[in-house]
Amino acid sequence: MYDLVTGPFAWVAFGTFVIGMIVKLVSLIILARKKDKVVFDHLDLGWSIRSIFYWLIPFGSRGMRQKPVFTIISFAFHVCLLTTPIFLLSHNILWDEKWHITWWTVSERTADYMTLILIGSAMFLVIRRIVSPEVRIVTTAYDYILIAIATAPFITGYLAYHQWFDYKTILIIHIISGEVMLIAIPFTKLSHMVIFFLSRSHIGSEFGQRRGSKTW
Amino acid sequence: MDDVDVDTEFIKETLKALKGARFKAWLQICAHCGLCADSCLFYLAHDKDPKYMPSYKVAKTLGKLYKRKGKVDRGTLEEMAEILYGNCTLCRRCAMYCPFGIDIAIMMSAARIICCSQGLAPDGLKATIENVIKTGNQMGMSTEDFIETCEWMAEETEEDLPGLQIPIDKDGAEMMYTVNAREPQFYPQDIAEAAMIFHVAGEDWTLPSVGWDCTNLAMFAGDTKTMAKQVKLVYDAAERLGVKKIGITECGHAYRACRFEGPYWLGFPGGEPPVPVVHSVELFARYVREGRIKIDPAKRVTEPVTYQDPCNISRSGGLAEEARYLVNALCTDFREMEPNREHNHCCGGGGGYMPMGPRFKKRRLESGRIKAEQIRETGAKIVIVPCHNCFDQIRDLDKEYDLGVKVVHFKTLISQMMIIPDDMKPNQQAS
Numbered sequence: 001m002y003d004l005v006t007g008p009f010a011w012v013a014f015g016t017f018v019i020g021m022i023v024k025l026v027s028l029i030i031l032a033r034k035k036d037k038v039v040f041d042h043l044d045l046g047w048s049i050r051s052i053f054y055w056l057i058p059f060g061s062r063g064m065r066q067k068p069v070f071t072i073i074s075f076a077f078h079v080c081l082l083t084t085p086i087f088l089l090s091h092n093i094l095w096d097e098k099w100h101i102t103w104w105t106v107s108e109r110t111a112d113y114m115t116l117i118l119i120g121s122a123m124f125l126v127i128r129r130i131v132s133p134e135v136r137i138v139t140t141a142y143d144y145i146l147i148a149i150a151t152a153p154f155i156t157g158y159l160a161y162h163q164w165f166d167y168k169t170i171l172i173i174h175i176i177s178g179e180v181m182l183i184a185i186p187f188t189k190l191s192h193m194v195i196f197f198l199s200r201s202h203i204g205s206e207f208g209q210r211r212g213s214k215t216w
Numbered sequence: 217m218d219d220v221d222v223d224t225e226f227i228k229e230t231l232k233a234l235k236g237a238r239f240k241a242w243l244q245i246c247a248h249c250g251l252c253a254d255s256c257l258f259y260l261a262h263d264k265d266p267k268y269m270p271s272y273k274v275a276k277t278l279g280k281l282y283k284r285k286g287k288v289d290r291g292t293l294e295e296m297a298e299i300l301y302g303n304c305t306l307c308r309r310c311a312m313y314c315p316f317g318i319d320i321a322i323m324m325s326a327a328r329i330i331c332c333s334q335g336l337a338p339d340g341l342k343a344t345i346e347n348v349i350k351t352g353n354q355m356g357m358s359t360e361d362f363i364e365t366c367e368w369m370a371e372e373t374e375e376d377l378p379g380l381q382i383p384i385d386k387d388g389a390e391m392m393y394t395v396n397a398r399e400p401q402f403y404p405q406d407i408a409e410a411a412m413i414f415h416v417a418g419e420d421w422t423l424p425s426v427g428w429d430c431t432n433l434a435m436f437a438g439d440t441k442t443m444a445k446q447v448k449l450v451y452d453a454a455e456r457l458g459v460k461k462i463g464i465t466e467c468g469h470a471y472r473a474c475r476f477e478g479p480y481w482l483g484f485p486g487g488e489p490p491v492p493v494v495h496s497v498e499l500f501a502r503y504v505r506e507g508r509i510k511i512d513p514a515k516r517v518t519e520p521v522t523y524q525d526p527c528n529i530s531r532s533g534g535l536a537e538e539a540r541y542l543v544n545a546l547c548t549d550f551r552e553m554e555p556n557r558e559h560n561h562c563c564g565g566g567g568g569y570m571p572m573g574p575r576f577k578k579r580r581l582e583s584g585r586i587k588a589e590q591i592r593e594t595g596a597k598i599v600i601v602p603c604h605n606c607f608d609q610i611r612d613l614d615k616e617y618d619l620g621v622k623v624v625h626f627k628t629l630i631s632q633m634m635i636i637p638d639d640m641k642p643n644q645q646a647s
């Protein structure tokens with residue numbers, strides 16, 4: 001089972017993620033070329049970069065400054081989400097064994113804290129969905145499922161690392177949940193991890209190049 | 217279900233035609249995070265009632281239309297129309313507060329096109345569309361009446377500025393000026409004031425006898441044919457007269473329609489109009505900067521003044537700094553509203569709300585509360601507003617919320633405060 005999930009399943013997951021995202025990006029760009037004339041008429045590198053930059057750094061935009069708590073937690077969530085799996089020691093060992101690649105790693109202790117921060121901030125996001133009326137009204141089961149999909153690899157990873165419950169089973173569940181997340185990205189709102197850059201380029205240029213206003 | 221009065225096929229086709237990469241991406245990646253809520257004046261004015269938050273309004277309208285593939289009955293469309301026309305002024309403020317920059321207003325406009333096609337645009341807007349189809353202007357004014365009004369205004373003004381003319385259809389003029397049809401109809405003084413400024417600035421200008429109404433309420437109703445028709449009248453007039461630029465009166469949406477959106481409706485390359493379009497704010501600021509108009513320092517306003525950034529002039533027009541340059545030239549105690557410039561709130565009269573008709577008035581004044589509070593906090597006695605819709609709305613808000621402010625256009629102040637060169641003054645001996 002372990003060989004299966006780290007072998008063919010992993011290939012399928014990474015393949016779906018990479019190919020899915022490429023297909024998605026290319027098809028969006030082709031569609032935009034065909035139907036959204038306004039996008040390419042005004043696309044501008046400088047305005048795009050600024051529009052992305054100010055929304056990528058904490059408190060870069062007026063909107064973020066107005067919501068400091070959410071901003072901090074959302075950044076904690078995303079930073080841990082993106083960096084923990086990449087700089088985790090045991091993942092690096094795995095990649096080294098399989099493909100002979102390694103890079104920097106963080107200490108196991110740091111990774112442990114980052115995982116807890118991620119789980120904590122995910123819990124905040126869930127609670128916020130329940131208690132804030134303006135978020136609850138646009139929330140459906142889909143949103144909870146996606147938070148679950150994004151958080152599951154971390155919860156199971158934490159359990160596996162601390163060897164609570166049956167290590168072997170948890171490890172396999174952990175790997176599968178990571179693969180589910182990768183597969184889900186191109187087909188759900190999680191694709192925002194890449195489309196974010198496109199949509200911000202467009203809006204930054206549409207307001208900036210075309211009309212001379214900032215969007216941050 | 218009996219849907220004789222809904223053209224489902226047409227809706228389906230329109231939805232398909234509208235769905236490009238932007239709508240597709242926006243509808244998919246909306247994180248349902250709720251960050252856009254606090255940016256919306258309707259949400260704030262209704263004490264944070266979640267049903268006014270932007271992303272929800274799209275979900276209930278355009279989102280629903282796509283989900284149901286256009287198969288909706290009339291009742292559903294009517295509910296949508298209430299949201300589309302009644303709960304959003306298309307101010308585009310939310311696009312600046314969404315982390316992905318999702319442009320809610322563009323999607324609301326698209327859904328308005330669907331509702332309008334099924335006859336669900338508000339009566340007030342429908343009436344202006346009928347007028348445009350019949351006469352080319354939203355007030356249904358005849359060419360004779362328009363020309364007569366201009367002549368009358370020229371006569372009135374000549375007493376102060378001998379030789380002043382309001383040239384109609386002057387071939388090869390430098391600039392073709394266009395007005396909001398409310399001016400010849402209700403505020404002819406506006407035309408006189410603009411004429412005085414042009415006269416003193418030595419502008420070579422003209423008004424066209426056809427295509428003089430630069431407004432475009434069809435854009436807000438969602439009537440694609442009429443919006444294109446009206447802006448085409450303006451462009452055609454400019455090309456016919458061979459002018460170098462089109463001047464737009466102090467009106468926000470007219471500027472947006474002629475400068476930014478019109479070229480797309482008519483398929484001009486690069487999204488640029490066939491003749492450059494300038495707004496009065498930019499034009500007047502240029503006159504003052506170049507010294508063509510000199511403001512009499514003794515006449516500058518000393519009372520506290522604030523400036524209303526109209527959505528289509530600051531956020532969607534990029535003229536926030538030009539306007540401040542003018543305001544500071546005209547008064548000594550300028551107080552900014554908070555927030556301001558591109559972050560400013562809509563007055564509540566935008567997106568065609570102002571002319572929608574009496575049925576919408578109460579709601580308009582309710583959602584205008586945010587603007588009323590913003591104005592009150594400045595302590596200003598005068599609000600300068602370069603937009604007809606904001607102008608009327610803020611005058612209504614003044615009454616409703618007892619603000620005690622006077623609302624003015626730039627041209628009123630400039631025409632009163634500019635220094636008239638001696639050689640332009642009335643000849644004393646002759647009188």
Ligand code: HEM
Pocket residue numbers: 074075078081082125126143146147150181185190192193194196247249315316
């Ligand atoms: C550079 C990459 C990314 C950017 C710029 C980005 C940006 C955002 C933004 C702006 C939001 C909405 C508000 C918020 O919660 O902060 C969001 C939400 C979210 N993101 Fe990302 N994201 C990125 C990558 C990812 C990845 C890789 C995942 C997981 C696969 C992810 C999962 C989520 C989830 C689950 C939410 C929703 C939170 C909620 O439900 O409240 N993001 N992201």
Ligand code: SF4
Pocket residue numbers: 255256257258269270273303304305306307308309310311320321562
């Ligand atoms: S465009 Fe303006 S009025 Fe409409 S939802 Fe957005 S913020 Fe609200």
Ligand code: SF4
Pocket residue numbers: 138245246247248249250251252253270271313314315316317318
């Ligand atoms: S801020 Fe943007 S992503 Fe969040 S709910 Fe509003 S439209 Fe959707």
